[in-house]
Amino acid sequence: MSTFNCTKRELIVSYIEGGKTTAASKKRKNTVLRNEYGLEHILSAYLQGLRSIGKGNEAKAVEKLRLADAEKKVFVINQLDDAKIIKGLTDEEALSVFIDLELTKVQYLYLRNVTDERNCSLFPPYCKIQEMKEICYPPSSTIEITNTYAKIS
Secondary structure: OOOOOOOHHHHHHHHHHOOOOOHHHHHHHHHHHHHHHOHHHHHHHHHHHHHHOOOHHHHHHHHHHHHOOHHHHHHHHHHHHHOOOOOOOOHHHHHHHHHHOOOOHHHHHHHHHHHHHOOOOOOOOHHHHHHHHHHHOOOHHHEEEOOOOEEEO
């Protein structure tokens, strides 16, 4: 610690604030912190910090990955590297698919469930399709129907 001529608190604060430090300087600070507190203590503080800023799922993932065997770690890394971001259909696109394929409500819900089961949520809930259909029609207050004619104003 004498190489830095600062207290532990100053070292931690300067590390957290980042500042304009070089990679070598950060590496030295990491070594000092690791030697002073130990890897387990630093990991625990990191996880606690993640939870305190509302990133509980990230903390849980780090914790589980840390405890996993080597084979599982390799699997997770490969999955993350190969992961493709699946963008679901907008409400308008889903309505278009619904109409183009002439789907029934049951068929649409079946397709939606199949994709959801495979963690590939492509289709919005059916109620969104219904809302989009409503938007396509004029308000009922503008429709006038009699025995002899129909008028939309």
